[in-house]
Amino acid sequence: MGMGRAGSYYPGAERLISPVLYLLVLCTISCVTHIGEGQVQTPQCRIQKCTTDFVSLTSHLNPSLDGFDTEFCKALRAYSACTQRTSKSCRGNLVFHSAMLGISDLMSQRNCSNDGPTSSTHPVIPIEPCNYHSQHHHASQPGVPEHPRPTYLFCGLFGDPHLRTFKDHFQTCKVEGAWPLIDNNYLSVQVTNVPVVYGSSATATNKVTIIFKPYQECTDQKVYQAITDDLPAAFVDGTISGGDSETRSIWILEKTPGRHVEIHAAYIGVNIIIRQQGRYLTLAVRMPEELAMTFDETQDLQLCMNGCPTSERIDQEGHLHLPMQGLQQAGLQQQARAEAQRGLFTLESASSKCREQLEVKDIYFHSCVFDLLTTGDANFTTAAYNALKDMEILHPKRERWHIFPNSAAGLRPFSLLSHALLVVFLLVALL
Incomplete structure (x- = not known):
């Protein structure tokens, strides 16, 4: 009975697992490829960062809680916007095109509109590795190591x-x-x-x-x-x-x-x-x-x-x-x-x-x-x-x-x- 009620409480949640796992695998492949030979993703293509940011924005979301659709669609739109910004430098990149297909699939499943807000109610501010200010002034986020404010x-x-x-x-x-x-x-x-x-x-x-x-x-x-x-x-x-x-x-x-x-x-x-x-x-x-x-x-x-x-x-x-x-x-x-x-x-x-x-x-x-x-x-x-x-x-x-x-x-x-x-x-x- 308990399992039956959970399934009826959020119908379609099981269909969400496959695309999200797919994107997680993409992120892993992207990271390994970047660290490895560097032939699939060049340093100029930032699809790895887009995927990592999306996973960070959605990893804490629970499909069984109210507001999941809204927050998940916001994260998807942000993910889509990020990929669009890097489309020129990622042209011909397999991971990039796979991510685009995954985004389209997820937006279709969740009935997400293309227009709408992209920021989360509880945003995770991305820490830029090439921005000293970002590294030291956004370190109060959950899960981020504390750094003293610089002098x-x-x-x-x-x-x-x-x-x-x-x-x-x-x-x-x-x-x-x-x-x-x-x-x-x-x-x-x-x-x-x-x-x-x-x-x-x-x-x-x-x-x-x-x-x-x-x-x-x-x-x-x-x-x-x-x-x-x-x-x-x-x-x-x-x-x-x-x-x-x-x-x-x-x-x-x-x-x-x-x-x-x-x-x-x-x-x-x-x-x-x-x-x-x-x-x-x-x-x-x-x-x-x-x-x-x-x-x-x-x-x-x-x-x-x-x-x-x-x-x-x-x-x-x-x-x-x-x-x-x-x-x-x-x-x-x-x-x-x-x-x-x-x-x-x-x-x-x-x-x-x-x-x-x-x-x-x-x-x-x-x-x-x-x-x-x-x-x-x-x-x-x-x-x-x-x-x-x-x-x-x-x-x-x-x-x-x-x-x-x-x-x-x-x-x-x-x-x-x-x-x-x-x-x-x-x-x-x-x-």
Whole structure:
């Protein structure tokens, strides 16, 4: 009697077993084939993922419970849509065509309409193997191993150049020539700095080279290179993205032609912003800490990780003196006079210019003043402003956005005595 009632409660349930088992076998064949010789399914054909997602969406459903038809039809429509999206890359694939027939058979048996919702009431969010964010932010699903939320780090370089390290230390450095900012198992970022003003130690970045290293099946090696007046919207090989035809694991986004480019590497959770302002480039990077720490002792020279070598520092333990003060203290009056005649800014006018775009008098404001007094180039004002905005976009901790001059990593505050000495010196130099 019990078995009879169950059969009459959901008539036709036994007819469902065969097609579902058929699809499970297809998934198994697909997985084995992919792991084996790779001749039946190419890496570009994603029918294996479509089948696996369908099995995940339906494995918990019970034909004897209310709502089974609705949920099963939703999963079937999602399965059908997934196969349609991969139809171009799966053309000629036996598993793909078998799956299509199986879907058609099941939809006919369950009287599923082709039109309708495809999301389940209790959706299982698929975890993309080439999406770092997906792997770490959807790990709370049933049956999925728990992963701690990743900690992200920020590094920025702009202006003279001014460096903000992964540890939020702020430095101003010479570092003329080619220097590595980042160098680990996943990513390499190198900058080249050239002198800005004759007779000064000030340099600025005119070349950026970024190497995304090969990673599993997510991407081959991708190289991006930018130089002054050539900020391309493509990698060196001419492509604008990487990964298979269905899911991009890395891509370039051109925000402003020739002036602003962003690179998103989803497979390692990295975002990079590159800009050109005037004749020089700025760079901002956000990266997961666990990946940034994957390097060996031969990769210890990383400016973002360890800061600039002491011999390359312009600031003194984080305190940055104004360039005119340094010249006066060194007794180089002739050079100071030439600088004053050439430059367009006094301390007052430089501060006023920087206040036009930088409202908070933090390290970005004081770096702006320093750069204007050093170079006389007003483009450094916008460079500091953009560096601040890029930091606000990428830096994970809002409470650390602003570093002020009286902090250990900031600049030495401008005292009234320093102001007075500078004004007197400028008047003497101009006589």
